[in-house]
Amino acid sequence: MSEEDRKPRRIALNPRQWAAVALVVVALVFILQNLTYVRVEFFLIHTAAPLWLVLLVTLAAGYAIGWFSKRRD
Template identity: 50%
Template sequence: MTKTSGGIPGQKQPGEIYGIPTRVIAIVVIVVLALWFLFANLDRVQIQFWVFTVTAPLWIALAATLLAGFALGWLVKGRRDR
C-alpha cells in the first residue's frame, strides 16, 4: 500500500511538471548548464594565489569554484535547519 497526498490518482500535483517535481527539473537544468559552461572553457590559464601561480585548464578552476559554492551552500543550509 502506498501513501498518497489525498489527491485524485493520476492528477498532477502543484509543483510538478509531467509528474516530476520542479525542484528536480531545476537541479537537472542547473547541472546541465554548469557542465556545458565547464566544457566550453578548456583553455589553460594562470591562476594566481597570494603567494604562487598555477597554470591549469580553466575548467578545473571553474569546477573547484562550483564545488566550493555547493559545499558552502550545504553548510549554510545545515546551520539554518538547526
C-alpha cells in the same frame, strides 16, 4: 506476473527536480566551453589550471565565506 506489473512506470519529476536537471545541463555546457588552461597566481604559488576549475573553486570559496559570515539569531 500480470500485464500491469510488466508495464514500464513513468517517472514524474517535480519542478525542483527539473531545476536540478537544468542546472546540471548548464554546468556541463559551461565546463565543456571552458576547458582552456589559465595561469593562476596566489601569493607565491604560480600554476596553470582549467578555467572552469578556477571558477568552481572561487564559487566554493564565496559560498563558504557567506555561510560562515551569516547571522545566527
